[in-house]
Amino acid sequence: MARAGDTYHYDRAQRGFHWLMAALILVALGIGIYAAWQVPGTSPRRELLDIHKSIGLTVLLLLPLRLVWRLIAGEPAYRVPPSRPAHLAAKAAHASLYVLMLLLPVSGYVYSAAGGYGLPWFGVFSFPRLVPVDKAVSLAGYSAHYWIAWAVGIVLSLHVLAVAWHAWIRRDEVMGRMWPRRVVGG
Secondary structure (H helix, E strand, C coil): CCCCCCCCCCCHHHHHHHHHHHHHHHHHHHHHHHHHCCCCCCCCHHHHHHHHHHHHHHHHHHHHHHHHHHHHHCCCCCCCCCCHHHHHHHHHHHHHHHHHHHHHHHHHHHHHHHCCCCCEECCCEECCCCCCCCHHHHHHHHHHHHHHHHHHHHHHHHHHHHHHHHHHHHCCCCHHHHCCCCCCCC
8 A cells, every 4th residue: 555645646747758758659650651651752751751750859869868757756656556467567568668669769760861861850950870871771770660660559559548448447546647636625
């Protein structure tokens, strides 16, 4: 059981990172899917992919900040702790999401850099090309990016289903941990 004075919600910064990165990832996935249906080398595909890359690289830059803050702030207590298998499943799912949040933009970066494509950040500047132009490496990056994107979609879908299950079936506190605290009786 939880102790008096324990907080049961993630702090404001962790909630901010969570929701900002969720929005960025969903928008990047949507743009990437839409751009894939456009004719290569044409407008609006080029512009969409520039935005897609900018968002992906933003996620990549935010990830270490999020991880450091997570280590500093820790995880809030549960009023009623979940079962050990449920807690381990949640830990595995979250670890998978963090790994995928790293691998997806890195594979996109490799695909673009090795393919000789630009690495813009919202038209403000371009990221340096740390990978030499190499068609085989670019194709490997593309393949990895494609399959990792599918993995992200699957794991995010499972994440949302788990949240829905906690909120609507179990009716426990899991969803509330990522929402702002409610003022009771005020």
